[in-house]
Amino acid sequence: MKMLVPCKRVPDPDQKLRLNAEAVGIDSNALTYILNPFDAIAVEEALHIRETAHPDAEVIAVSIAPAEGEADLRTALAMGADRALLIEHNGPTDPWNVARLLAAVIEHEQPTLVLMGKQAVDDDANQTGQFLAAQLGWPQATFASQIEFIDDGLRVHRETDLGIEVIRTTLPAIVTADLRLNEPRYASLPSILRAKKKSIEQTTPAELGVQLEPRVRLIGMELINSQRHCEKVETASNLLAKLRETEVVE
Amino acid sequence: MSENKSDIIIIGGGVAGLSTAMQLAKRGASVTVLEREQIGNGSTGRAAGLLGQLRGTAEHTRMLMDGVEIVKELEAQANVEIYVQTGSVRVAETPERAQELTDLIEMGRSINFDINEIPIDELAERMPYMRTDDLTTACWCPTDGHLQPAELASAYHKVGRDHGVRYETNCPVTGVLLDGKKAHGVQTPKGEFHAPILVNAAGPWSHLVAGLTNTTLPTAALGHVYLTTQPHPDHPVDRLSPGFRNRHHRIYGRPENGGLLVGMYGEDCPEFDMNKLPPDFDMSAMKARRDDLHLAMLIHAAQQRFPWLNERTPMHVTTGIMTFTPDGLPFCGQLPDHEGLFYCTGFSGHGIVQSPAIGVIMSELILDGQSSYDIASIEADRYWEVPGFQDRAEIQQRCYKMQGSYYGRVEGKTAGTQTDAKEASA
Numbered sequence: 296m297k298m299l300v301p302c303k304r305v306p307d308p309d310q311k312l313r314l315n316a317e318a319v320g321i322d323s324n325a326l327t328y329i330l331n332p333f334d335a336i337a338v339e340e341a342l343h344i345r346e347t348a349h350p351d352a353e354v355i356a357v358s359i360a361p362a363e364g365e366a367d368l369r370t371a372l373a374m375g376a377d378r379a380l381l382i383e384h385n386g387p388t389d390p391w392n393v394a395r396l397l398a399a400v401i402e403h404e405q406p407t408l409v410l411m412g413k414q415a416v417d418d419d420a421n422q423t424g425q426f427l428a429a430q431l432g433w434p435q436a437t438f439a440s441q442i443e444f445i446d447d448g449l450r451v452h453r454e455t456d457l458g459i460e461v462i463r464t465t466l467p468a469i470v471t472a473d474l475r476l477n478e479p480r481y482a483s484l485p486s487i488l489r490a491k492k493k494s495i496e497q498t499t500p501a502e503l504g505v506q507l508e509p510r511v512r513l514i515g516m517e518l519i520n521s522q523r524h525c526e527k528v529e530t531a532s533n534l535l536a537k538l539r540e541t542e543v544v545e
Numbered sequence: 546m547s548e549n550k551s552d553i554i555i556i557g558g559g560v561a562g563l564s565t566a567m568q569l570a571k572r573g574a575s576v577t578v579l580e581r582e583q584i585g586n587g588s589t590g591r592a593a594g595l596l597g598q599l600r601g602t603a604e605h606t607r608m609l610m611d612g613v614e615i616v617k618e619l620e621a622q623a624n625v626e627i628y629v630q631t632g633s634v635r636v637a638e639t640p641e642r643a644q645e646l647t648d649l650i651e652m653g654r655s656i657n658f659d660i661n662e663i664p665i666d667e668l669a670e671r672m673p674y675m676r677t678d679d680l681t682t683a684c685w686c687p688t689d690g691h692l693q694p695a696e697l698a699s700a701y702h703k704v705g706r707d708h709g710v711r712y713e714t715n716c717p718v719t720g721v722l723l724d725g726k727k728a729h730g731v732q733t734p735k736g737e738f739h740a741p742i743l744v745n746a747a748g749p750w751s752h753l754v755a756g757l758t759n760t761t762l763p764t765a766a767l768g769h770v771y772l773t774t775q776p777h778p779d780h781p782v783d784r785l786s787p788g789f790r791n792r793h794h795r796i797y798g799r800p801e802n803g804g805l806l807v808g809m810y811g812e813d814c815p816e817f818d819m820n821k822l823p824p825d826f827d828m829s830a831m832k833a834r835r836d837d838l839h840l841a842m843l844i845h846a847a848q849q850r851f852p853w854l855n856e857r858t859p860m861h862v863t864t865g866i867m868t869f870t871p872d873g874l875p876f877c878g879q880l881p882d883h884e885g886l887f888y889c890t891g892f893s894g895h896g897i898v899q900s901p902a903i904g905v906i907m908s909e910l911i912l913d914g915q916s917s918y919d920i921a922s923i924e925a926d927r928y929w930e931v932p933g934f935q936d937r938a939e940i941q942q943r944c945y946k947m948q949g950s951y952y953g954r955v956e957g958k959t960a961g962t963q964t965d966a967k968e969a970s971a
Contacts, residue, residue, distance in 0.1 A: 309830040311823065325823045335835055373836035480857040481833075484841040 296352045297406040298341040300376065301397055303331040304360045304367045305417040312518070319513050330367045332479075333412025335374075336472040339479035340442060341410050342375045348444050353377045355404060359396055361385045365495050372490035373482035380496045382503065389511035390422035397423070398430045399503040406467065408449075413438050413471040424471035434464040438473040551575040551711065553911065554731060554740040556718050556754055559589040560694070560896055561875075561889045562746030563701035564904030570708035572912055577738055578710060579731065581717035581750065585698035587828050588748050591865025593771055593808055594692040594897040595788050595799055597633055599649060603656045604919045610658070612901035616692060619901075622707075623700035626693065631800065633689035633788040634668060636680050636850075642793055643682040645953075650684055660686045671787060674780035674805065676850055691788055691799050694897050701904075713738075717824070718747075721757045721886075728758070728885040742911055744887045749866045750819050751890035752937075760882055763934045764891045765944030768815030769867045770833055770840050771808030772847070773801045775859040780805075780851075792952040794846045805854070807847040810894070810951035811839060816941065817866050833862045840864075869893045869944040871934065873951060876925040877903060878910055887911060888925040893947070 306312065306321055307329045313322040330338075338356065345352040356371035357380040358364045368379035382396055401409065414421035428435035436442075440459065441452035453460040454473045482490070500507055528534045538544040553569055555562040558580030566576045578584075598609040616628045637643040646662070653660035663685040669677040702712070713735060720732035721743065730739035745762075747754045755762035776782070781803060788799040798807040833840045840862055847854050870876060870891035879887055889907050892899055902918070909916040921927075928934040933943070 307830070307832065309832065311825050311827055311830070313823075325821065329832075329834065370834055370836040478859050479835060481844065481860075481862070482836040482841055483856045484838075484845045486856075487836050487838055487841050490836065 296349050296408070297404055298344065298352055298354050299397075299401060299404060299406040299409045300334065300337050300341050300354060300356050300371065301393075301409070301411045301423070302334045302338065302356045302358045302367055302371050303412070303415045303417075304328050304358060304364045305331045305415050308416045314516055314518060318515050318517065320516065328363075328367065330370045331412050331415045331417075333414060333416070333472055333474070335370075335412075335479040336474070336476050337410040337412050338371050338374050338376060339477045340439075340472060341408075342480075343477060344408075344442070344444070345375075355380060355406070357382065357397065357400055359384050359388060359393055368495050369490055370482070372493050372495075373487045374480060375482075375486060378496065379493070380498065383497060383499050384507075387509070387513065388507070389509060390420045391426055391510045392505075392507045393423050394426035394430055395505050395507075396500060396503060397427050399505050401427075401431060403503075408466060409433075409469045411469070411471055413473050424469050428469040431469070433467055433469055435469040435471070436462055436464050437471045439470050440473050440475045442470060442476070549577075549736060549738045551577040551738070551740045553577070553742040553744065554579060554738055555744045555746055556731065557581075557587075557746035557748055557751070557890075558584040558712060558714065559587050559746065559748050560585070560698055560701065560900035561748070561892065561903060562744065563698055563705060564900040565744055565746060565889055565907040566710045566904075567701045567705035567708065568904040568908035569911065570705055570710045572908055574908075574912065576705070576710045577740065578705075578712045579716045579718055579733060579738065580712065580714045581747075582825070582827060583714050584702055584712060585695065588865055588867060588896060589694055589698050590829055591769075591831075591863055592694040592897045593797075593799065593806055593863075594694045594697070595633075595797055596628070596689055596691050596898045597686070597788070597790065598689055599653050599658055599660060599686060602922065603652075604922070606653075606656060606658060608902035608906075608918060609898060611905075612898060613688070615901035615905070616697070619697070619700045619704060623696075623703045625696045625700055627696045627700060628690060628692055629784070630688065630690040631785050631787050632685060632687040633790070634663065634672070634686075635684050635790045635792070636668070636677075637682040638679050638793050640681070645792070646682050646684045653686070658686070659688050660684055672789070674777075674782055674786075674851060674853070675789070676852055685787070689788060692897050697897060697900070701900075718754060718757070721754075723758065723883070726883050728883055742885050742887065744889055744907065744911070746889040748890060748892075748896075749817065749868045751868065751888070753819055755888075758883055758886065760880060760886075761935050761937075761940075762876070762880075762888065762890070763928045763940040763944070764868050764870055764876070765941045766817040766819050766866050767869050767945065767948050768817060768839070768864060769808065769894065770837070770843055770862060770864045771798075771806060772840070772843060773806045773861045773863065774804040774854060775861075776803030777805075777853065777858070780853050790952075791850050794849050795952045796843070796846050796850060798847075804860075805851065807843065807851070807854070809843040809846050810948060811842050811846075812949045814839060814945070814948055816945060819866075828865055831864045831866075833864050837862075837864075867892075867894045867948075868896075869948050871928065871940070871943040871947055873947050875899065875903065875923050876927075877906055877920060877923045878925040880926050881929060894951070
């Protein structure tokens with residue numbers, strides 16, 4: 296059995312971000328990148344499945360990124376992934392095209408299960424898993440908080456706004472990981488050293504036979520001003536007056 | 546501009562600057578603290594706060610013991626718990642380390658510091674979550690513990706404010722105003738601030754602040770990481786469990802919220818070029834990658850003493866930047882090149898616990914021209930014009946080496962190193 300885990304390289308969302316000069320993206324100067332936290336959860340789940348239920352399973356991490364994206368695939372390898380594939384691509388992507396690239400990889404690798412983050416913390420699009428399922432004609436289980444292998448398929452707990460929904464799906468399938476699915480491990484020292492020696496397989500959109508057709512154009516970005524202004528008011532009526540001033544209260 | 550005039554400007558709102566500001570204000574000086582970001586959000590906010598009062602010399606121990614008394618006063622004034630007296634243990638598993646403990650006990654007793662050898666079975670009772678079967682010797686210091694860094698910083702801040710200290714946040718110092726050799730103020734994006742005395746307490750940034758007056762300050766910004774486990778169902782850690790130091794594995798730790806905090810002075814550590822970090826760099830946003838090599842080395846070392854702990858243990862990881870000096874001791878006082886410019890930096894991972902007494906020492910140096918402590922070992926000018934301490938690369942290398950040897954030479958198996966790891970993975 297093969298499990299494919301798409302891994303997105305994202306700017307660490309906890310750092311202070313600045314816009315680039317054209318205000319159509321984030322200033323990449325001194326930017327720190329990490330493996331998308333939801334994808335790290337997906338990697339952990341794949342490793343957990345291999346360790347507990349399917350010891351012969353192969354976990355393949357795949358990323359669409361510039362050459363520097365190797366670092367984040369190295370993270371997945373150090374956590375315990377068996378193989379890593381970098382689809383080298385410079386420039387913007389969108390969920391539809393990411394799904395097309397992944398579909399091409401899936402056609403070649405024939406995984407039984409695709410485990411991926413429910414969304415990436417940079418654009419929060421939450422579309423790639425769904426697009427991928429549609430393109431492949433596979434069943435999907437999004438926002439997974441628990442995954443069990445049953446008979447020939449999966450039982451998945453989905454986190455919805457109304458509560459936990461339990462669904463069954465056949466395999467192959469796309470499952471997207473929510474926050475509470477697991478707590479990803481850190482890589483052990485021996486595992487980091489082993490991962491350093493592994494080679495990362497390389498391909499390109501062209502080699503995969505995918506002509507990117509951008510469907511999303513980024514027109515502009517602006518930063519939200521998160522500077523809070525605090526002022527001490529002495530009495531309740533002063534507070535009320537302030538609230539009226541800012542039209543919070545009429 | 547008269548509103549931006551004070552007796553003393555402190556550059557840096559970490560515990561070193563805050564403690565100094567508070568002590569100066571208590572003695573009637575008007576003090577302005579300029580902080581580049583938020584109060585206590587640099588190294589202070591990332592610190593573990595372990596208090597081991599027994600240091601290399603009797604004078605350092607006296608500073609730390611007096612510091613505890615200052616903290617107790619602060620607790621009453623600010624109405625917070627800062628000092629958690631858990632006692633501390635040091636453990637040895639080799640004859641060399643055992644001898645160190647014997648020497649330490651002798652030294653402690655010579656200055657009336659409460660320290661005793663503790664039988665290993667008694668240690669096992671105190672710390673059931675720790676492996677003890679390979680230990681030969683352990684010592685117990687009942688008056689040690691840890692200081693809670695955030696509470697300490699906010700207490701300095703509050704008591705300082707009550708005594709009239711002015712705090713300016715988001716206010717990085719971009720230039721030093723000089724009249725010949727004499728400093729009289731600083732430039733910031735919020736305008737000029739004037740004072741005849743400046744104190745550089747800028748932690749990892751302090752050598753950059755020194756650079757504003759073309760002064761070479763031999764400090765280096767080095768990364769550090771520690772982990773805090775979530776409470777483990779089978780290995781609970783009581784909040785009053787002892788702090789510990791295990792030099793053989795280069796690790797230290799203490800209880801934290803039912804879990805265990807463990808850090809390490811590894812053989813190597815990340816180096817930071819503070820110049821290359823973004824101007825609005827926020828240390829509290831630093832995080833370790835899932836495959837961080839230094840974290841992995843820490844986990845590997847911690848596992849030797851706490852076998853239930855591994856890379857899958859639910860844990861919080863804290864990474865930050867320390868300010869190291871070539872001998873691991875801080876710089877307090879003036880340098881010969883300028884007048885009115887004091888230094889209070891380079892605490893090499895021990896700023897929290899040193900800060901209470903350092904505030905007193907700095908206020909004495911500034912207001913009286915001398916200190917009631919023997920400060921020869923921490924004087925700022927001890928490397929002045931000493932060959933090898935004028936060049937940044939050389940300074941960086943010497944400080945780095947100091948960090949690596951912080952827990953002394955480790956004989957035999959080299960814990961916490963990549964060599965060790967390679968053996969483990971072979």
